[in-house]
Amino acid sequence: MDDQQNIELWDAYYPDGTLAGRDLVRGEKIPPGLRHVVVEVLVMHKDGTILLTQRDFGKPNYPGFWESSAGGSVLKGERAIDGAKRELLEETGISADDGLESLYYVVSDVSIYRGYLCVTDIPKDHVRLQQGETIAFRWVNKQEFREIFYSDQYVNGLRERLREFVEHDFQKELDCCSAGSHS
Helix, strand or coil: CCHHHHCCEEEEECCCCCEEEEEEECCCCCCCCCEEEEEEEEEEECCCCEEEEEECCCCCCCCCCEECCEEEECCCCCCHHHHHHHHHHHHHCCCCCCCCEEEEEEECCCEEEEEEEEEECCCHHHCCCCCCCEEEEEEECHHHHHHHHCCCCECHHHHHHHHHHHHCCCCCCCCCCCCCCCC
């Protein structure tokens, strides 16, 4: 296989989310002032339980930790929403046929994190884990989720990005201006 086929390319973005017109290569240092897009999908069953997955012990970051998202980097030419659907399917076997809701948009020093919510009614035993990514999964109620979420066994960066959603009882805040309360 040609080495060119093993290279993962990403679109470069400015911190404001606009395309920079440059390619980034996975594994190479991201130049100052540029970002790549990372998508994360939290899966909630229609019965209110939340999907937790345990990271593979071979992962360089947070091996064996629990997380509540399928996710990864958006590929060159791919829209964030399409990358989120692809990562969700690859890592859990769950298809987001009914769409995804936007949860958060967070800019860090090298990444733009786009968080999504997937609400599904798939049979709970139909989750399919991706080898090398995750080793176990559990569906947990909100109280069980909070216990793991606030423990030292949950991925810290993801906790920070999801904190507002969790602290608002897994509800997105309503847009302040959509209710017509301003005169």
